[in-house]
Amino acid sequence: MDHWRLAYLGMRQIPRELSEFELATFFTYSPKERALIDARRSALYRLAVAVHIGFIRMTGRTLDACKQVPRFLWSHVGAQVGVTPPDMGTLNALYDGRTDTLWPTKPSASIRWLSTSAASWLKERLTGQPSRSELFHELKRWLYEHRILIPHDRALKRLISQAVATAETALAVALVRAYGAASLDVWGTSLARPHGDRASLQQWLWTVPLRTSTHQMGELFDKVELLYKMGIHRNWPAACNEALVRYYARRCANRPASVSKRVAQQPRRLEAACFLRYALCAATDQLATMLRHWIQKSVNDVRRLIDAGRPDPDTQMREFATAVKALAADEMLTLEALREQLSALADSALNRHAPSRASMIRAQLLSRHRQARALLGRLVLLPFSAQSPHPVIEALTVLQGLYARKTDLLPDGITIQLGRAWRPALEGQDRQQALSAFEWGTLFALRVALRNGSVFLEHSFAFRSQAALLIGASDWKTKRNHFYGHLKLPQDSEAFLAPVIVLTKVSPG
Incomplete structure (x- = not known):
């Protein structure tokens, strides 16, 4: 339904002012509604039925016979149904004080649905989103959209309280079990x-x-x-x-x-x-x-530590250019000596093979193995899981056994793949350094696995199994479709407004 209609849901009386658009939307009638209105024998009853139809369409509930009806609404509805509007303020005045003609309303099909379908909707709503702050207004909107007459506010609040108590009791029983x-x-x-x-x-x-x-x-x-x-x-x-x-x-x-x-x-x-x-x-x-x-x-x-200690390429180029310029300015050198020294300078520049930045970072991390070990010593106790065999889970299991034995050497024969960058250290003769490489490789692989969801924790909101999330969403959608598919609600306005025939003769309130 349109958002501007929400302000009228559940109102008990007609507003003092309505725009032309609102009058045309709520108090203009279709051919089926005109047939329902014209079926009344008395002209005043036809007017009363027309007002009730428009009020139900606007608010979703019936109009109290003792509430004031504005003069502009009498005039608009009278022009719609071809009845001269009376000079009266309430619907109760139509009966001229003959209250013995009023009789209570028999429960209609739409009213009977309230105790079952609304309760089922509240149960599903409390399961998917348990916030009670807007539940009262959402229930009114749900009743209106499903063509169920909105009862008194006390009945709705009572229904919400019962649904909340039932849901909390079921949760408490599940926790006790x-x-x-x-x-x-x-x-x-x-x-x-x-x-x-x-x-x-x-x-x-x-x-x-x-x-x-x-x-x-x-x-x-x-x-x-x-x-x-x-x-x-x-x-x-x-x-x-x-x-x-x-x-x-x-x-x-x-x-x-x-x-x-x-x-x-x-x-x-x-x-x-x-x-x-x-x-x-x-x-x-x-x-x-x-x-x-x-x-x-x-x-x-x-990385910052390595960058601070690495030679600047611009500085090296300036030193090389300065050396070449000094040789060129030396007039005492012969041509052959100049060539030999220039060739030596070029060879030294070409044979300068500095280790890569990534290898230097790994070397520095291996020297900080105590930090990684202290963290992994408590991290291996967490129940990490995966949907299929995963190298991170295998590595954490190996580390848990090594920490339990309090060893600082990585045994031979471990073939867990933690990345090609760590393979030289893992396969080296220094088994203490191999354990450090194994620990840092496990941390890096765990970081990637947590990010892509291949490794997860069950007691988590952000790092839990993606399959469980998809199954939960599928179950929620299945329950919702099952509920709405079996709930038979009237689709035409004639069935929705059928109770109005009786509700025009309801006792006040």
């Missing part, structure tokens, strides 16, 4: 306890590192290890998707941890579990991002 009620209660109480120099564990887990440094990365590793000990990384139910985790985690973080003690048990369990899961996924994302930046920063630092 996965972790047990005792673990969920322990998680809820542990968030309010002090942790280090922080007022609470919740505050420490919610903090974000301000810069990329080994100290900040160490703190992220501490967070991940603590959450591993709590067991939040195992058996997370698929029903509690990323959108739900983000919503309940932020709702928990937006209030002090001490206040959470006064929350009811079921929502406290749900919020605490989602908060810890969000903290684990966020810490993993921050750690993977900082790891990529740290590797690039290490290369940049080495």
